[in-house]
Amino acid sequence: MTDTRVAGGATTTRRRETTRRRLLDAAAQVFAEVGLDAASVEAICDRAGFTRGAFYSNFETKDQLFLELAGEVALDRVEAVRRRIAELDREGAFADLPANAFAIVQDVLDVSADDRLSILLMSEIRIHALRNRELAAAYLAQDEEMRRAIARIIDDIGRTKTVRFRLPSDQVARLMLTVWEGASVRAAMAGLDYAEMCRRTNEELARVAQLLIEV
Amino acid sequence: MTDTRVAGGATTTRRRETTRRRLLDAAAQVFAEVGLDAASVEAICDRAGFTRGAFYSNFETKDQLFLELAGEVALDRVEAVRRRIAELDREGAFADLPANAFAIVQDVLDVSADDRLSILLMSEIRIHALRNRELAAAYLAQDEEMRRAIARIIDDIGRTKTVRFRLPSDQVARLMLTVWEGASVRAAMAGLDYAEMCRRTNEELARVAQLLIEV
DNA sequence: TGTATCGGATACACGAGTGTATCGTAGGAC
DNA sequence: GTCCTACGATACACTCGTGTATCCGATACA
Numbered sequence: 001m002t003d004t005r006v007a008g009g010a011t012t013t014r015r016r017e018t019t020r021r022r023l024l025d026a027a028a029q030v031f032a033e034v035g036l037d038a039a040s041v042e043a044i045c046d047r048a049g050f051t052r053g054a055f056y057s058n059f060e061t062k063d064q065l066f067l068e069l070a071g072e073v074a075l076d077r078v079e080a081v082r083r084r085i086a087e088l089d090r091e092g093a094f095a096d097l098p099a100n101a102f103a104i105v106q107d108v109l110d111v112s113a114d115d116r117l118s119i120l121l122m123s124e125i126r127i128h129a130l131r132n133r134e135l136a137a138a139y140l141a142q143d144e145e146m147r148r149a150i151a152r153i154i155d156d157i158g159r160t161k162t163v164r165f166r167l168p169s170d171q172v173a174r175l176m177l178t179v180w181e182g183a184s185v186r187a188a189m190a191g192l193d194y195a196e197m198c199r200r201t202n203e204e205l206a207r208v209a210q211l212l213i214e215v
Numbered sequence: 216m217t218d219t220r221v222a223g224g225a226t227t228t229r230r231r232e233t234t235r236r237r238l239l240d241a242a243a244q245v246f247a248e249v250g251l252d253a254a255s256v257e258a259i260c261d262r263a264g265f266t267r268g269a270f271y272s273n274f275e276t277k278d279q280l281f282l283e284l285a286g287e288v289a290l291d292r293v294e295a296v297r298r299r300i301a302e303l304d305r306e307g308a309f310a311d312l313p314a315n316a317f318a319i320v321q322d323v324l325d326v327s328a329d330d331r332l333s334i335l336l337m338s339e340i341r342i343h344a345l346r347n348r349e350l351a352a353a354y355l356a357q358d359e360e361m362r363r364a365i366a367r368i369i370d371d372i373g374r375t376k377t378v379r380f381r382l383p384s385d386q387v388a389r390l391m392l393t394v395w396e397g398a399s400v401r402a403a404m405a406g407l408d409y410a411e412m413c414r415r416t417n418e419e420l421a422r423v424a425q426l427l428i429e430v
Numbered sequence: 431t432g433t434a435t436c437g438g439a440t441a442c443a444c445g446a447g448t449g450t451a452t453c454g455t456a457g458g459a460c
Numbered sequence: 461g462t463c464c465t466a467c468g469a470t471a472c473a474c475t476c477g478t479g480t481a482t483c484c485g486a487t488a489c490a
Contacts, residue, residue: 015487016437035342037252040477053438056479120345127250127342129404130335136404143401166426175394175423182393186358189344189351208390211381211426230457231467255447268468271449 020058022048024072027065032120036066036128070125070135074142077112081149084111094156101157102209106202108153109180112146116197119188147173164214172212179208235273237263239284247335251281251343285340285350289357292327296364299326309371317424320368321417324395327361331412334403362388379429387427394423 026048030039041062045055059065085108088094093104129139150173158165165172183204187197241263245254256277260270274280300323303309308319344354365388373380380387398419402412 013436013487019437034346035250035252037250041479042477051439052478053440055438057437061479123342123345126400127338130338130400131249133406136406140401140404167422171422174419178394178397179390182397185341185345186355189355191348191351204389207382207386228458228466234468256449257447266469267448268470270468272467276449 016058019048019050019054023050023055023058024065024069027069028073028121029117031066031069031124032117035124036062066128067135070128071138073121073125074138074145078142078145078149080111081108081146084108085149085153101163101213102206104157105150105153105176105209106205108150109176109205110198110202115194116188119184123185143177147177150176165212166214167212175208175212176205179205231273234263234265234269238265238270238273239280239287242280242284243288243336244332246281246284246339247332250339251277281343282350285343286353288336288340289353289360293357293360293364295326296323296361299323300364300368317421319372320365320391320424321420323365323368324391324420325413325417330409331403334399338400358392362392365391380427381429382427390423390427391420394420 023044027039027044030044030047033039034043039062041052041055044062044065045052048054059068088104088107125135125139129135147170151169154165154169154172157163158169167175180201183201184197187200192200238259242254242259245259245262248254249258254277256267256270259277259280260267263269274283303319303322340350340354344350362385366384369380369384369387372378373384382390395416398416399412402415407415
C-alpha cells in the first residue's frame with residue numbers, strides 16, 4: 001500500500017486523500033448554496049459521488065469538516081493574495097506606480113474571491129463565526145492577515161513618494177477590504193453576473209481610492 | 216368578540232395579535248441565536264410560551280414567518296432612523312453644525328441596530344437574502360432607504376456651507392453605512408460588550424468622516 | 431496471482447422535527 | 461350568566477437525517 005506517512009505518525013493512503021479532497025470541495029459548494037445547517041451530510045456525499053460511509057470514515061461530524069474547510073479557505077485566500085502580489089512584482093507592475101496604484105489593489109482583492117460561490121461561502125463562514133468563538137478567532141486572524149498583505153502593497157505604493165495617503169496604510173487597507181466586501185455582497189445579492197459584479201465593485205473601490213490619495 | 220376588522224376584510228382578535236407578536240419576537244431571538252435553519256418551530260414556540268398549535272394557527276411555515284419578520288425589521292430600522300432624525304431636529308441638533316456633524320450620523324446609525332442580537336439578526340437576514348430573490352429585493356430596498364435617510368442628513372450638514380464633502384452625499388452615505396456595518400460585525404465577532412462595540416465602531420466611522428470632509 | 435487490509439457501501443435503529451386532525455376552553459357578544 | 465366560536469393545546473402519523481455496525485471489494489505488495 002502506498003502509504004504516505006505524515007509527520008505526526010498518522011498513515012494515510014493516496015486514495016483516502018483524494019476522497020477527503022472531493023468531500024471538502026463538494027461541501028464547499030453545498031455550504032455556499034444552502035448554508036451549513038441546511039446542508040445534509042447526504043447532500044454533500046451525493047455531490048462528491050460517495051455515500052455517507054465515506055464521509056464518516058473521513059470526518060467526525062459535519063461541523064468538524066466545516067471548521068477544517070473554513071481554515072482552508074482562510075489560508076487559500078491569504079495565499080492567493082500573496083502569490084498574486086509576488087506575480088505582479090515579477091511582472092514589474094509595481095514599477096509603473098503610481099499610475100496603476102489602486103488597480104493593483106483591486107486586482108489583488110479580486111483574486112481573493114473569484115466568483116459568486118466564494119462570496120456565499122465566505123458569508124456563510126462569517127455568520128457562523130459570529131456564533132462560534134473558535135471560528136471567530138480564525139476569521140478575525142485571516143482578516144488581519146489579509147489586511148497586512150494589502151497594507152504591504154499600500155506601503156510599496158506609498159514608498160514611491162509620488163503619491164501620499166491621507167490615512168496610515170493599515171487603515172487604508174481596512175477601508176479597502178471593507179468596501180470591497182460590502183460591494184461584492186451587494187452585487188451578488190442583486191444577482192449580477194460575475195463580470196458586472198467586478199465592474200461595480202471596482203468602481204466603488206476606485207472612488208474610495210480617489211478619496212484616499214492626497215492631492 | 217372584539218374583532219378588529221382589517222381593511223382587507225380579514226378578521227383578527229386582539230388576543231391573536233399579541234400571540235403573533237410574541238411569536239415574532241421569540242423567533243427574532245432564536246433566529247439571531249442559532250440561525251433560521253437551526254431554529255426549530257418548537258424552539259420558537261417554547262421561547263414565546265406557546266405550543267406548535269399556536270404557531271401553525273398563525274403562520275403557514277417558518278419561512279413565511281421569517282419573511283414577515285425580515286420585512287418588519289427593515290421597516291423598523293428605517294423608521295427608527297427617521298424618528299431619531301426628527302427628534303434631533305426638534306432638539307436643534309442640526310443648528311450646532313458642523314461641530315457635531317458626524318456625531319449626528321453616528322448617533323443615527325447607532326439607533327438602527329441597538330445590540331448584539333440585532334446585528335446577528337441582520338446578518339442572518341443578509342445571508343438568506345443572498346440565496347433568495349424575494350428577500351434580496353427587500354434587503355436591497357431597505358439598504359437603499361437607509362442610504363437615502365443618511366444622505367438627507369449629509370445634505371443638511373452640507374447645506375450649512377461651513378463644511379464641504381469630497382463625494383456626493385449618496386456616496387458618503389453608502390460609505391458610512393458600509394464602514395458602520397463592517398465595524399459592527401467585527402466588534403460583535405470579537406465578543407466585545409455593547410459599550411466597547413459602539414466605541415470602536417464610532418472610532419472607525421470618525422476616521423472615515425475626517426477623510427470625507429473637504430479641508 | 432494470491433491475499434491481507436484499508437476504505438467505502440449498505441443496512442438498520444433511532445431521534446428530532448414537521449404538519450395536521452381533533453379537542454377543550456378562554457373570552458367576547460348578547 | 462350563557463352561549464359560541466376562535467384560538468391554542470394535544471396527540472399522532474410521518475419524513476428526514478444521523479451515526480454505527482457490518483459487509484464487500486479494490487488495491488498494493490509478495
